[in-house]
Amino acid sequence: MSASKATAANRFGLGARPGELERSGDGREILLAQLARSPAHSEFQGLPSSAATMLLEHKQLAASREARAQRKSAAGAMSADAAPAMAAQAAGAEPAADSGRDGPADRRSAALRRELREQQSREYAARFSHAAHTDAPFVERLVQFWSNHFAVSVDKGDTRLYAASMEREAIRPHVLGRFQDMLLAVETHPAMLRYLDNAISIGDDSAVAQRAAQLRRERRGLNENLAREILELHTLGVDGGYRQDDVIELARAITGWSALNSNEAQDYGDRAPDSGFVFRARTHEPGARRVLGRDYAEGGVEQGRAVLADLARHPSTARHLSFKLARHFVADQPPKALVERMAQAYLREAGDLRAMYRAMVESDAAWSADACKFKTPNDFVISALRAGELTVDARALTGLLSRLGQPVFTPRSPAGFADTAADWSSPDGLWKRIQAAQMLAARVDGRGAAPYPRALAVLGESAVQGDFAIGLRRAGSASEGHALLFASPAFQWRA
Numbered sequence: 001m002s003a004s005k006a007t008a009a010n011r012f013g014l015g016a017r018p019g020e021l022e023r024s025g026d027g028r029e030i031l032l033a034q035l036a037r038s039p040a041h042s043e044f045q046g047l048p049s050s051a052a053t054m055l056l057e058h059k060q061l062a063a064s065r066e067a068r069a070q071r072k073s074a075a076g077a078m079s080a081d082a083a084p085a086m087a088a089q090a091a092g093a094e095p096a097a098d099s100g101r102d103g104p105a106d107r108r109s110a111a112l113r114r115e116l117r118e119q120q121s122r123e124y125a126a127r128f129s130h131a132a133h134t135d136a137p138f139v140e141r142l143v144q145f146w147s148n149h150f151a152v153s154v155d156k157g158d159t160r161l162y163a164a165s166m167e168r169e170a171i172r173p174h175v176l177g178r179f180q181d182m183l184l185a186v187e188t189h190p191a192m193l194r195y196l197d198n199a200i201s202i203g204d205d206s207a208v209a210q211r212a213a214q215l216r217r218e219r220r221g222l223n224e225n226l227a228r229e230i231l232e233l234h235t236l237g238v239d240g241g242y243r244q245d246d247v248i249e250l251a252r253a254i255t256g257w258s259a260l261n262s263n264e265a266q267d268y269g270d271r272a273p274d275s276g277f278v279f280r281a282r283t284h285e286p287g288a289r290r291v292l293g294r295d296y297a298e299g300g301v302e303q304g305r306a307v308l309a310d311l312a313r314h315p316s317t318a319r320h321l322s323f324k325l326a327r328h329f330v331a332d333q334p335p336k337a338l339v340e341r342m343a344q345a346y347l348r349e350a351g352d353l354r355a356m357y358r359a360m361v362e363s364d365a366a367w368s369a370d371a372c373k374f375k376t377p378n379d380f381v382i383s384a385l386r387a388g389e390l391t392v393d394a395r396a397l398t399g400l401l402s403r404l405g406q407p408v409f410t411p412r413s414p415a416g417f418a419d420t421a422a423d424w425s426s427p428d429g430l431w432k433r434i435q436a437a438q439m440l441a442a443r444v445d446g447r448g449a450a451p452y453p454r455a456l457a458v459l460g461e462s463a464v465q466g467d468f469a470i471g472l473r474r475a476g477s478a479s480e481g482h483a484l485l486f487a488s489p490a491f492q493w494r495a
Helices: 005-012 027-035 050-080 082-090 104-133 137-149 163-174 179-187 190-195 207-214 225-234 244-253 262-268 301-312 315-329 336-348 353-361 377-388 394-403 427-441 451-459 466-474 478-487
Strands: 257-259 277-279 289-291 294-296
Touching: 005 027, 005 137, 005 451, 027 137, 027 353, 050 104, 050 163, 050 190, 050 262, 104 137, 104 163, 104 377, 104 394, 137 163, 137 315, 163 179, 163 190, 179 190, 179 225, 179 301, 190 257, 225 244, 225 301, 244 289, 244 301, 289 301, 294 301, 315 336, 315 353, 336 353, 377 394, 377 427, 377 451, 377 478, 394 427, 427 478, 451 466, 451 478, 466 478
Parallel strands: none
Antiparallel strands: 257 277, 289 294
């Protein structure tokens, strides 16, 4: 079966840029060539590591605590001096300034908050810019697929600063490597450890728990959140054959997996460690574990790593990942034979992700004319950026995606954003897309290609036919024509 360049760019990539369909080779060859090399990531250079961000965050929190203490102290002093001050004011004296409201700690805390917000804005701008300009859009779509597979949501406060850096540090380096390595990098990243509360999980028989019992103090206990999502969402899948006992045993195996706290951050000063991950032996549950019928000897941090390595190689994981990938790239209900082909390639190559991607790309089922996907809001906006050669305005794009129902890094669930047409094609959602198409079209440089030739350049001739082609040629203005292009079914579907 022929593999068109337009299908490669729009079904598997992020939408074509003008000139992209003129590349040599057929669509299948273009995609395989992208898998053969690591893409450039110049947009992300200079961004701080998550560990450096944690140091900055803890400094801001320390300054905020100091500011509160200063205000409390100032309020106490004001209360003690209230009577003399009131008498002085009655005699016509000017009231004293509220020195507790704008002290050095307040100013330092505010400055650090601004720095953290600006840092997050740079992360988002780099992500948008890379997606808009990359010459390896298939690989970037894979990055965004895995980022949603391992979803964290920034509406949980202590995760807000780290979702973007998790994608950059734990997913991008491994997207063309082994799933086992990506899995370990994600599950030990501060974003995931905080989001699913493993950073505060304490083994019931750990040294910290025993000490608390001796002192008759209340303490946090075992938290199963991360362990459950590792099994249900990240590896085996909900029907992958695990039981509640496996969840508990995995949760015990990864007790002690945590992130830098304030005291540790203070010890580092301005010198960021290599990683924000910390293993706390005193909160780790001692003893052997049994997960999915396999025994794991006590080994501290290595015990959890060993469990993850076996989960990555499990046949249920291969099937779960293959189904999700095929559903994302090919169809809401992907062919079972395609899913099985991908799973077998994954298992045969010991979890090598490129093998699974190649099995999909080389299958005729993936190129079927019946295979198509309705674009998510993020897909739609990124493809419009590319097709219209638009300037990236991260703040405007972030706001637009929120209005379209897919706010950046905010799925509000560990399951991530939905990935089927039914979830994104409501009447209200479609109306908002028409409005967004008009807004995006207004930003296309009128000195560039006219709507009709631009549509041919990014969708291919076979997609620009009939009334659609006539409408593009007869549009009253370039802006109207580009709005028609962006709102058209040919553009809204990844075909």
